[in-house]
Amino acid sequence: MVWVVFTTRPELVGTHGMVASTHWLASAAGMAVLEDDGNAFDAAVAAGFVLQVVEPHLNGPGGEVPAVFTTADDPRPRVLCGQGVAPAAATAAHYRDLGLDLVPGTGLLAATVPGAWDGWLLLLRDHGTKRLRDVLRYAIGYARNGFPLVPRVHDTIATVERMFREHWHSSAELWLPGGRVPLAGARFANPVLADTWERLLAEAEAAGADRDAQIEAARRAWAEGFVAEEVDRFARTAVRDDSGRDHAGVLTGADMAAWRASVEDALTVDLPGGWTLAKCGAWSQGPVLAQQLLLLEGFADRLSYVDGVPTVETVHLAAECAKLAFADREAWYGDSDDVPLADLLSRDYAAQRRALVDGTASLELRPGSPGGRTPRLPAFVAEGVGAGGADMPMGTAMGIGEPTVGRTGTTRGDTVHVDVVDRWGNLISATPSGGWLQSSPTIPALGFCLGTRAQMFWLDEDSPNALAPGRRPRITLTPSLALRDGEPTLAFGTPGGDQQDQWQLCFWLAHVVGGLDLQAAIDAPAWHSTAFPSSFYPRSWYPGQLVVESRLGADLVAELRDRGHDVVDAGPWSLGRLSAVSRDPVSGLLRAGANARGMQGYAVGR
Numbered sequence: 001m002v003w004v005v006f007t008t009r010p011e012l013v014g015t016h017g018m019v020a021s022t023h024w025l026a027s028a029a030g031m032a033v034l035e036d037d038g039n040a041f042d043a044a045v046a047a048g049f050v051l052q053v054v055e056p057h058l059n060g061p062g063g064e065v066p067a068v069f070t071t072a073d074d075p076r077p078r079v080l081c082g083q084g085v086a087p088a089a090a091t092a093a094h095y096r097d098l099g100l101d102l103v104p105g106t107g108l109l110a111a112t113v114p115g116a117w118d119g120w121l122l123l124l125r126d127h128g129t130k131r132l133r134d135v136l137r138y139a140i141g142y143a144r145n146g147f148p149l150v151p152r153v154h155d156t157i158a159t160v161e162r163m164f165r166e167h168w169h170s171s172a173e174l175w176l177p178g179g180r181v182p183l184a185g186a187r188f189a190n191p192v193l194a195d196t197w198e199r200l201l202a203e204a205e206a207a208g209a210d211r212d213a214q215i216e217a218a219r220r221a222w223a224e225g226f227v228a229e230e231v232d233r234f235a236r237t238a239v240r241d242d243s244g245r246d247h248a249g250v251l252t253g254a255d256m257a258a259w260r261a262s263v264e265d266a267l268t269v270d271l272p273g274g275w276t277l278a279k280c281g282a283w284s285q286g287p288v289l290a291q292q293l294l295l296l297e298g299f300a301d302r303l304s305y306v307d308g309v310p311t312v313e314t315v316h317l318a319a320e321c322a323k324l325a326f327a328d329r330e331a332w333y334g335d336s337d338d339v340p341l342a343d344l345l346s347r348d349y350a351a352q353r354r355a356l357v358d359g360t361a362s363l364e365l366r367p368g369s370p371g372g373r374t375p376r377l378p379a380f381v382a383e384g385v386g387a388g389g390a391d392m393p394m395g396t397a398m399g400i401g402e403p404t405v406g407r408t409g410t411t412r413g414d415t416v417h418v419d420v421v422d423r424w425g426n427l428i429s430a431t432p433s434g435g436w437l438q439s440s441p442t443i444p445a446l447g448f449c450l451g452t453r454a455q456m457f458w459l460d461e462d463s464p465n466a467l468a469p470g471r472r473p474r475i476t477l478t479p480s481l482a483l484r485d486g487e488p489t490l491a492f493g494t495p496g497g498d499q500q501d502q503w504q505l506c507f508w509l510a511h512v513v514g515g516l517d518l519q520a521a522i523d524a525p526a527w528h529s530t531a532f533p534s535s536f537y538p539r540s541w542y543p544g545q546l547v548v549e550s551r552l553g554a555d556l557v558a559e560l561r562d563r564g565h566d567v568v569d570a571g572p573w574s575l576g577r578l579s580a581v582s583r584d585p586v587s588g589l590l591r592a593g594a595n596a597r598g599m600q601g602y603a604v605g606r
Helices: 024-035 040-054 092-097 116-127 132-145 151-159 161-166 169-175 191-205 211-223 226-235 253-257 287-297 312-332 347-354 497-513 518-523 554-562
Strands: 012-014 017-021 065-071 074-082 262-265 267-271 275-279 418-422 427-430 480-484 487-493 527-529 545-548 566-569 579-583 590-594 602-605
Touching: 012 017, 012 602, 017 024, 017 040, 017 579, 017 590, 024 040, 024 132, 024 418, 024 602, 040 065, 040 116, 040 132, 040 418, 040 427, 065 116, 065 480, 074 116, 074 480, 074 487, 116 132, 116 211, 116 262, 132 191, 132 211, 151 161, 161 169, 191 211, 191 226, 211 226, 211 253, 226 253, 267 287, 275 287, 287 312, 287 347, 287 497, 312 497, 312 527, 312 545, 312 554, 418 487, 418 579, 418 590, 427 480, 427 487, 487 497, 497 518, 497 527, 518 579, 518 590, 545 554, 554 566, 579 602
Parallel strands: 545 566
Antiparallel strands: 012 590, 017 418, 017 602, 065 074, 065 427, 074 262, 267 275, 275 480, 418 427, 480 487, 487 579, 527 545, 579 590, 590 602
C-alpha cells in the first residue's frame, strides 16, 4: 500500500477534532468552536456562515445547504435538506409565456426559496449544543469588520462589473466600493449583512433565555418576518437576466413562510471492502457517485495506481462509467415520486450498463432503461440542443449562471464545502452554495442576493426534473459520507457543479484503490467528462470531451486520445477543491486533508 507519494501538505492526524473547508477562515472558525467544547455540528454551522462572508462569489445567505451526517450515538446516515423549493407561481407555462425555453441562469426568475439559514439552524437546534449567537458571531465579525478578498472574488466582480454598473445598481453599490473593483487582498466589509444577522439575533434573544426557543424565533424572523418582507418586495422588481431581457421574479414572502428545512434518511449503497456510501437522494445528483462505483465494481481488477498516478485504463473506465451514470441522471433524477432508484442502483442494472463500456470513448448520450422503463430525456437534450456548445439560446453574456468549471477546466468558482469530525464521533459533510454575488442583484436592505437554483429545472413537464411549484430542483450539490463495517468513517466533498461527483470519484479511487492518505488522494491528478448536458444555463455539453490535469503525464494523455477521447489539458493543478475528514473507530484517531488548488482551502485540527 502506498502511503505517501507526493502531497502539498501533510495529512493532519489528531484526537480532538478536525475541520476541513474551502477557506482557511471558515476552517479556523469551526476549529475555534471545537476548542470551545462545541461539537461537529456547532463547528459546521459556524464555518458555514463564515463561508457566506468570505467566499461570497460561491455562496451566500440566499442560497442553500445539503449535508450528510451521523451522530455519535446513531451511526445511521441522515441528510439535511436545506434546499428550498420552487415558488407557487413558478410554472413551466409562466416561463414559456415569457418566451423562454430555459430558466435563466441569473436574475430573479431562477430564485427558489432560500434554504441555507433554516437548514443551518435546524441542524444547530437538533444536533448542536451552542446558542445561535455563539456560532454566528464569527461571520458577523468578518462582515462588520472586514476580511481579505481572495483573488477569485476580485476576478468575479471584474467579470460582472459592466452588468452591475448598467443594470444591477444595488450590487454596484456593495461590490464596487468607491466605484472600483476591489483589489485582491483588500479588506472588504458588508455591514448591511452584519446588521441583518444582528437583527435576527435580537429577535431570537427576545424570545427568552431558552436556546431552542431562540433558534425557533430566528427561523420565524427569517421566513415570516422582516427578511421575507424585504425579499417579497425586492422580487417584484424587473431586472436583467441571461435572456437579455428584464424580468420580475415569482418568489414571495408566502413561499418563504410555507417552507422549512427537513431531515431525511440518506441514500446508502454497500460497496466492496466493507464500505457503505451515503448520499443525498435523487433530488440531487448524489446517486451518480454510487452508480459510477457500482459500474466500476465489475472492473476492479483493471483499476490501479502507480506512484500515486492512475493508469490509463483507470481513467478511461472511470470516464466511460461517468458518462453512463450522468446520462441516467438526465433521464431519471428529480424531486419526483417515480424515480426508479432501486433499479438504478441494482447490481443487475449495473451489469447491463457495464456491458456498453469497451476500449474506446463513447460519443453518445446513452441513458438506460431501469426496470424496462423508457428513458425520458428532456426535449432540449433529445433534440441535441447544446451539444458541442452549438445552437445555444441567445443571451447577453453579461452574467454567470453558475460560475463553475468551464470547458477548458478553468475554475471560476461555484460552491463551497466543509467537513467536520469531533472527538465524540459526530461526522458531517456539507456543500453550501447559491446566492452568489453574481446570481442576482443585491437586496439593499439585507446585504445579500437571492439564488438561481431553479435554472436546474427543465420546462418540459415529462421530465422528472420538470419545473413545478413546491418541487426541489435536481441540484448538483452532493456531499458524501462513508461508513466502513457499519462505522461512520469518512466525510468528503468538493465544489464544482456537474463535476462534483466525478472529482469525488477521483478522490475515492485514489484513496480506496490507490491506498493514498486523505491529503495525497486530494492532491492526486484529477479528470472529468463534459459529455452530458450541464445543469446550468445555457445547458451546453461536449460529447467525447475529457478534461484532465497534465500531471497525469503526456504518455497517458496521448493514450487517452488514441482511445478516442477529446482530451483538454487543463494544466497541472486546476480540477477540484476537495476536502475530507475521517475517524478510525478503533483507535479514535482523526484525520483531515484539504485542497491546495486555488490556494485557500485548509484543514485544521489537533
